[in-house]
Amino acid sequence: MKVAVLGGTGRTGRAVVAELLRRGHEVSVLARDPAKLGEPAGSVRVVTGSSRDPEALADLVAGADAVVSALGPVGKDATLHRETAAALVPAMQRAGVDRFVGVSGAGIDVPGDRKSPSARVISTLIQKLGGAVVADKPAEYAVWAASDRDWTLVRPPRLTDTPATGAVEHHASESCRSTRISRADLAAFLVDCLEQHLYPRRAPLVAAGRR
Numbered sequence: 001m002k003v004a005v006l007g008g009t010g011r012t013g014r015a016v017v018a019e020l021l022r023r024g025h026e027v028s029v030l031a032r033d034p035a036k037l038g039e040p041a042g043s044v045r046v047v048t049g050s051s052r053d054p055e056a057l058a059d060l061v062a063g064a065d066a067v068v069s070a071l072g073p074v075g076k077d078a079t080l081h082r083e084t085a086a087a088l089v090p091a092m093q094r095a096g097v098d099r100f101v102g103v104s105g106a107g108i109d110v111p112g113d114r115k116s117p118s119a120r121v122i123s124t125l126i127q128k129l130g131g132a133v134v135a136d137k138p139a140e141y142a143v144w145a146a147s148d149r150d151w152t153l154v155r156p157p158r159l160t161d162t163p164a165t166g167a168v169e170h171h172a173s174e175s176c177r178s179t180r181i182s183r184a185d186l187a188a189f190l191v192d193c194l195e196q197h198l199y200p201r202r203a204p205l206v207a208a209g210r211r
Contacts, residue, residue: 002026003194004064004097006051006084007071009036012103012159015187016070017044023191030060051084057091066194067092069102070187078132081140089147100144101193103186104153108137110203112173119175141203152193153203156181164188167209172199176207 003020007013008029014037020027021042028045031037037046049056051071061067067088074080092100106119107126115123126134144151157179164184169176189206193199 001065001194002028002063004060004067005029006060006067006069006088007103009033010070010072011161012072012183012186013070014038014040015183016068016190019184019187019191020068023195025191028060028064030056051080052087054087054091057088058094061088061091061095061097064095064097066099066101067097068190068194069100070190071103073136076132078136079139081136082143085140085143089143089149092149098150099194099197100149100151101190102140102144102151102153103190104141104155104203105134105137106155106157106176106205106207107134108141108155108203110141110173114173114175115205116175122179145201150200152199152201154186154190154193154199155203155205156186157207159183159186165208165211167211168206169209170204170206172202172204174205176205178207178209181206181208 003025005017008017009031017027017040030047032050034046034048047056047060107123109123141153160180160182162182168185168189
């Protein structure tokens with residue numbers, strides 16, 4: 001599969017790129033600074049540019065079968081995710097690319113959620129104290145929900161840099177037991193969603209599972 005990746009130079013993004021290459025996919029990465037990509041163990045096509053730039057996005061998704069985004073918050077940029085989604089949806093439409101898998105956050109609420117009482121408290125605190133950067137995630141969700149693309153927005157809790165365990169718990173709308181997940185396990189789950197077509201037009205909650 002030919003996969004276009006956004007956010008591939010971040011810690012989660014590098015794990016996603018590595019996992020895609022490990023499974024034999026062809027990868028294109030959008031990067032403002034290609035040097036931050038490091039040296040992935042495989043051939044990667046690099047497109048230099050911003051995720052808000054329609055021309056860079058058009059170049060990135062040309063010929064792709066799917067898009068995976070591991071974009072994370074960048075400083076105090078409070079509109080990155082909604083503006084990226086707003087630019088990416090038409091770019092995918094023009095290129096005939098339907099499938100999108102991205103990273104959101106466990107702190108956002110979506111219609112149909114059945115979170116536990118403790119998870120609801122945490123979500124409320126995140127939304128109240130997180131400021132404009134946190135508000136960007138529900139706005140991103142709204143863009144995808146209103147689109148005609150086959151999207152999945154994965155909602156992880158706190159990310160860690162611990163090794164992969166291979167154990168991941170995930171649900172369409174119910175809370176997970178753990179409040180953390182490794183970036184490596186999250187990357188593997190994102191690729192699973194892509195390969196197995198999991199959770200189309202849904203925002204599953206995911207966390208570390210029990211081994």
